[in-house]
Amino acid sequence: MKTYVFGHIKPDLDSAVAALSFAEYRKQMGDVDVIPAMSGVANPETAFVFNKFQQSLPQQITSAEILPDDHIVLVDHNETDQRIENLNQEQIIAIYDHHTVYLNLTHPIEIIVLPLGSSNTIAWKLFKQNNLVIPQNIAALMLCAILSDTVGLKSSTTTETDKLAVADLSAVSNISDINSLTLDIFKAKSNVSALSDEQVVLNDYKIFDFGKKVLIGQLETVEQDVLLSNRKQGLIQALQLIKDREGVDFLILAVTDILKVNTKLLVSGAGEIDLIQKAFDGTVQENILDIGPKMSRKKDIAPAIEKALIQ
Numbered sequence: 001m002k003t004y005v006f007g008h009i010k011p012d013l014d015s016a017v018a019a020l021s022f023a024e025y026r027k028q029m030g031d032v033d034v035i036p037a038m039s040g041v042a043n044p045e046t047a048f049v050f051n052k053f054q055q056s057l058p059q060q061i062t063s064a065e066i067l068p069d070d071h072i073v074l075v076d077h078n079e080t081d082q083r084i085e086n087l088n089q090e091q092i093i094a095i096y097d098h099h100t101v102y103l104n105l106t107h108p109i110e111i112i113v114l115p116l117g118s119s120n121t122i123a124w125k126l127f128k129q130n131n132l133v134i135p136q137n138i139a140a141l142m143l144c145a146i147l148s149d150t151v152g153l154k155s156s157t158t159t160e161t162d163k164l165a166v167a168d169l170s171a172v173s174n175i176s177d178i179n180s181l182t183l184d185i186f187k188a189k190s191n192v193s194a195l196s197d198e199q200v201v202l203n204d205y206k207i208f209d210f211g212k213k214v215l216i217g218q219l220e221t222v223e224q225d226v227l228l229s230n231r232k233q234g235l236i237q238a239l240q241l242i243k244d245r246e247g248v249d250f251l252i253l254a255v256t257d258i259l260k261v262n263t264k265l266l267v268s269g270a271g272e273i274d275l276i277q278k279a280f281d282g283t284v285q286e287n288i289l290d291i292g293p294k295m296s297r298k299k300d301i302a303p304a305i306e307k308a309l310i311q
């Protein structure tokens with residue numbers, strides 16, 4: 001019997017690292033055969049960080065490889081739409097997450113959901129609470145994951161606990177120059193030159209079920225203006241294509257400049273234009289709405305859209 005620790009589909013850095021850090025936590029707590037797993041290809045940022053610290057990514061596992069008596073732990077997500085396909089929910093034994101909970105389970109499980117900036121801050125807290133030692137190689141990855149998910153401790157989701165975790169993990173991993181590490185991560189995140197327009201839209205996306213299905217892609221970049229001028233037409237075409245293919249009701253791409261601390265939403269359809277104008281009380285110009293310093297999809301963008309939909 002194995003325990004697979006899974007991040008969400010379209011794994012970002014926090015999700016990929018959380019598979020490793022929570023697997024290590026569970027091992028140290030006595031779970032015998034724990035396997036960090038992922039589904040989907042690592043994005044450029046994730047690949048950069050694992051390369052930099054010469055660590056292997058979690059194993060690629062499909063639900064077909066999971067045996068009926070194996071256990072599943074979900075990290076950095078909880079709802080069905082973000083799980084790997086065909087996962088048997090009866091096999092889920094624990095969830096560690098920092099997102100809004102949409103669950104309908106038929107059995108009791110361990111659930112730890114905290115309003116912290118990163119799943120890896122929850123992992124850090126659990127290691128500390130249980131007097132466990134975080135291995136140096138995992139500490140370095142956790143540090144990067146927290147810096148990434150909190151946009152260098154600047155996003156609205158950042159808490160004092162995230163700051164404490166960063167200070168502790170930088171000591172454990174012996175990494176003192178946090179600013180230059182953060183900038184390196186930002187640059188890797190911004191490098192979408194090798195991605196097609198469709199891949200840019202779907203590089204980091206989540207589908208929300210607000211009665212209507214809303215797909216929100218987010219690109220965190222240090223080159224917002226360049227991207228929205230050079231690739232705008234291609235991205236708009238990609239939005240239309242993906243919307244038809246995925247069968248979602250609304251599709252929005254958030255292009256967030258993490259140095260300027262600004263997000264611009266790119267949309268293609270009349271429905272989306274109405275929706276985001278209502279949600280953010282602004283006027284879309286040439287398919288773009290500037291929503292100012294709102295950087296968090298989870299805390300700033302998705303809730304405003306949900307509210308506009310139910311009004």
Ligand SMILES: [Mn+2]
Nearest residue numbers: 014076119149
């Ligand atoms: Mn996360």
